[in-house]
Amino acid sequence: MGNKVVTFSEEQIDDYQDCTxxxxxxxxxxxxxxxxxxxxxxxxxMTGDEAHTIKVPLNLMETLPEFRQENPFRKRIFSVFSSDGTGNMTFEDFLELLSVLSEQAPRDIKVFYAFKIYDFDGDEHIGPADLQQALTLLTSNELNAEETSQACAKVVEESDIDGDGKLSFIEFEHVILRAPDFLTTFHIRI
Structure with missing residues (x-):
């Protein structure tokens, strides 16, 4: 007795349970x-401020088995969830990432973060440039420029309800919720 190391304070654990x-x-x-x-x-x-100050570099984050395997979006995922956008992660960043990707996270939270992952330029729309980046990652850059452009144009044509040439969050949500495998692929078990 008395040899047990306290990882987090009771207040921290309570806060993490409330936020995840x-x-x-x-x-x-x-x-x-x-x-x-x-x-x-x-x-x-980590009973002090270590949980939001100490960072593990992106190259080590990418060694996690769930991200090491053929996940073309791994760098993007880490950059979206890292508080400084670099992909280097604090414990709290990592906790949020795994919480959102957990089976318990609601669909609307998953859709919100999926949108952020696809919104490469951060302009709160998924435009042709964002779609091209996503398609390049998904196809390992195997499509030529014309094929990529055609595929992106088709996505916009079928998904852009208001005709502005890009997808808003609502348009993205409408498309993604019709994808039967979205919830089964947008999760990680811990």
């Missing part, structure tokens, strides 16, 4: 996975 879709046990499991990425950087005890 995780239980106390799952939060501690997420911390363990985060710490395993860089044990010399990430302390066992």
């Amino acid at each position: 879709y995780f239980t106390r046990k799952e939060i501690l499991r997420v911390h363990k996975r985060f710490r395993e990425l860089s044990p010399s950087t990430v302390p066992k005890c």
Whole structure:
């Protein structure tokens, strides 16, 4: 007794439970996975400000098995969820990422973050340039410029309800919710 290391304060755990879709046990499991990425950087005890100041670099984040395997959006996902946009992640960034990708996260939260991932230029629309970047990632740059342009034009033609040449969040949501495999592919088990 008395040898137990306290990873987070009770207040931190309560806050994390309020802000995520995780239980106390799952939060501690997420911390363990985060710490395993860089044990010399990430302390066992994070009762101070370590959870939002200590960062694990993107190159180590990409070693997670869920992202290492053929995930063309891995760099983009990490950049969207990292608080500074670099892909380097704090524990709190990592916790949010896994919470959103958990099976418990509601569909509307998943759609919101999927939109952010596809909105490469951050202008709150998915335009032709965003679609080209996504298609290039999805096809491993195997389409030529004409094929890419045609595919992007077809997406806009079929999805752009208001005719402005780009997809708003509502238009994106309308399309993505019709995709039967969206919820089964936009998740990770911890």
